[in-house]
Amino acid sequence: MRQAGAIAELIEALRCLPGVGPKTAQRMTLHLLQRDRDAAGRLSEALRQALEKVGLCAQCRTLTEHSLCEYCASPGRDRSLLCIVESPAEVLAISRSTGYKGLFFVLNGRLSPLDGIGPEELGLDVLEQRLKDDGVAELILATNTTVEGEATAHYLSDMARRHGVRTTRIAHGIPFGGELEYVDGATLSHAFDGRKDF
Amino acid sequence: MRQAGAIAELIEALRCLPGVGPKTAQRMTLHLLQRDRDAAGRLSEALRQALEKVGLCAQCRTLTEHSLCEYCASPGRDRSLLCIVESPAEVLAISRSTGYKGLFFVLNGRLSPLDGIGPEELGLDVLEQRLKDDGVAELILATNTTVEGEATAHYLSDMARRHGVRTTRIAHGIPFGGELEYVDGATLSHAFDGRKDF
Numbered sequence: 001m002r003q004a005g006a007i008a009e010l011i012e013a014l015r016c017l018p019g020v021g022p023k024t025a026q027r028m029t030l031h032l033l034q035r036d037r038d039a040a041g042r043l044s045e046a047l048r049q050a051l052e053k054v055g056l057c058a059q060c061r062t063l064t065e066h067s068l069c070e071y072c073a074s075p076g077r078d079r080s081l082l083c084i085v086e087s088p089a090e091v092l093a094i095s096r097s098t099g100y101k102g103l104f105f106v107l108n109g110r111l112s113p114l115d116g117i118g119p120e121e122l123g124l125d126v127l128e129q130r131l132k133d134d135g136v137a138e139l140i141l142a143t144n145t146t147v148e149g150e151a152t153a154h155y156l157s158d159m160a161r162r163h164g165v166r167t168t169r170i171a172h173g174i175p176f177g178g179e180l181e182y183v184d185g186a187t188l189s190h191a192f193d194g195r196k197d198f
Numbered sequence: 199m200r201q202a203g204a205i206a207e208l209i210e211a212l213r214c215l216p217g218v219g220p221k222t223a224q225r226m227t228l229h230l231l232q233r234d235r236d237a238a239g240r241l242s243e244a245l246r247q248a249l250e251k252v253g254l255c256a257q258c259r260t261l262t263e264h265s266l267c268e269y270c271a272s273p274g275r276d277r278s279l280l281c282i283v284e285s286p287a288e289v290l291a292i293s294r295s296t297g298y299k300g301l302f303f304v305l306n307g308r309l310s311p312l313d314g315i316g317p318e319e320l321g322l323d324v325l326e327q328r329l330k331d332d333g334v335a336e337l338i339l340a341t342n343t344t345v346e347g348e349a350t351a352h353y354l355s356d357m358a359r360r361h362g363v364r365t366t367r368i369a370h371g372i373p374f375g376g377e378l379e380y381v382d383g384a385t386l387s388h389a390f391d392g393r394k395d396f
Contacts, residue, residue, distance in 0.1 A: 005263045006248040013244035014215075016237030018229045019222065030287045031216045032245070033252050033261050034306060039214030044245035046211035047230070047238050050204040054231050063231050065203045089228045108232060 007033070061123050062088045062106040071095075071104055078102045080137035082130070084156060086110055086144060094142065102140070105130075110148040111155055122152075124159070131163040141169045205231070257328075259304040259321050260286045269293075269302055276300045278335035280328070282354060284308055284342060292340065300338070303328075308346040309353055320350075322357070329361040339367045 007029060014025040032040040056062070057069035064070070071077060071091070081102025085091055091104050107122040119125065130136065139160045143149040157167040173191035174183055183191075205227060212223040230238040254260070255267035262268070269275060269289070279300025283289055289302050305320040317323065328334065337358045341347040355365040371389035372381055381389075 006244070006251045007261060007263070010244040010248040013237070013241040016230070016234055016241060017212075017215075017226045019225075024217065026290070027217075027287065028215050029248070030261065030285065032214070033248060034286060036214055037249060039211070040245050040249055043211040043214060044242045044249070046204070046208040047242035047245075050208040050227070050231060051235060051238055051242070053204040063205060063228065065205070087228065088232060089225065092224070 056108070057106075060103060060105050061108055061126075062091050062104060076101075080135060081140065082136045082138070083140040083142055084127075085142045086149065086152075090142065102138075107143070107152065110143060110146070111152040112148045119155070124156075127156075128159055128163070131160060131165050136165055139165050139167045141167060145172055254306070255304075258302050259306055259324075260289050260302060274299075278333060279338065280334045280336070281338040281340055282325075283340045284347065284350075288340065300336075305341070305350065308341060308344070309350040310346045317353070322354075325354075326357055326361070329358060329363050334363055337363050337365045339365060343370055 010032075011022070011025045011029045014020055014028050015022065017025075020028070032043075053065045054063050055065075057064045057072055058067050059072040060069060062069050062071070066073070078101050081100075082105055083094065083100065083102060084105050084107065085094065086107050086109065088106055088108075091106060094100055094104075105123075105127055107124075109117050109122055111117060111119070111122065131139070139156065141153040141156055143152045143156075153169060157169075160167040171194065172187070173194055174180065174187065180188065208231075209220070209223045209227045212218055212226050213220065215223075218226070230241075251263045252261050253263075255262045255270055256265050257270040258267060260267050260269070264271070276299050279298075280303055281292065281298060281300055282303050282305065283292065284305050284307065286304055286306075289304060292298055292302075303321075303325055305322075307315050307320055309315060309317070309320065329337070337354065339351040339354055341350045341354075351367060355367075358365045369392065370385070371392055372378065372385065378386065
């Protein structure tokens with residue numbers, strides 16, 4: 001790349017976006033500067049506004065513009081259900097696809113002692129306080145099925161047990177519409193172990 | 199999507215980037231706000247700076263921060279060669295991959311009367327003045343091989359002929375390393391018609 005100055009800096013800055021490498025960043029830069037300057041201005045302003053306004057919900061740690069997110073602030077949701085997820089994207093995915101009407105708690109990460117991420121970084125002290133005080137009847141664990149996600153789930157279920165709160169884990173098995181023949185072994189083995197009366 | 203306000207606006211604004219749909223835009227937004235706020239700030243600022251500083255080179259219409267781009271301003275380049283391309287990205291591609299040491303002229307488009315893009319929108323009046331005055335000995339046509347690109351090339355070669363300037367077109371044929379068996383028919387036919395002594 002032989003461009004210098006502001007163009008090179010914009011190409012470099014666009015590479016912070018997930019999935020954007022040097023070629024895509026260059027294509028985006030030239031597209032914005034050549035064909036869509038209005039949109040580039042709007043994007044710059046939207047980034048500035050979002051950084052200024054958006055923070056974490058004081059209660060559930062998802063991203064929000066207010067001190068409480070729309071879920072925590074809504075009077076219509078069932079406060080006895082609390083679903084634990086790793087990131088705000090999963091809050092959106094669950095709200096969009098399921099009929100879940102309880103509250104969420106976002107870890108913004110997962111337990112990973114090697115990376116220096118312990119219970120406090122995930123806000124688990126806040127969560128424990130809530131399990132103690134807040135009338136939560138069921139803790140739904142929706143962390144991912146990675147090693148760290150599973151470890152986090154075990155840690156949380158121990159914590160819930162200490163406070164006498166029932167813990168459930170979302171089901172893992174064959175994806176809907178998936179064919180047994182093509183499903184990976186770990187999933188198939190989980191699906192077998194988790195079989196239910198029919 | 200149930201997000202509102204600044205988050206939704208950022209998701210919407212990111213969709214101006216080429217190749218970014220609603221899902222990718224949401225992923226980018228959450229990534230930036232959750233994990234990479236510094237980079238988001240840098241991106242906002244880089245966009246602002248680039249919009250403020252970057253314009254078209256007065257002589258060749260490529261993107262630059264100065265009144266003349268680095269190619270036009272460089273005393274070391276051969277001013278008797280002028281290569282016509284459709285966009286600044288192609289200037290970069292040619293500079294990177296070839297040993298070309300002449301100047302460029304960027305159309306920022308191609309002749310397309312149906313879309314209201316005529317000679318003036320492409321700066322062809324400026325180009326004609328240059329062919330008349332500037333001692334250009336060879337005009338190298340590197341427009342794309344689309345219908346409009348070819349039409350533009352023909353228009354330019356007519357113009358060059360009026361001013362007694364030699365016109366060449368970059369070669370079209372089998373891509374380097376390509377296998378005849380898998381090359382499309384139009385390319386193969388062009389390659390046959392364009393065969394040379396060996």
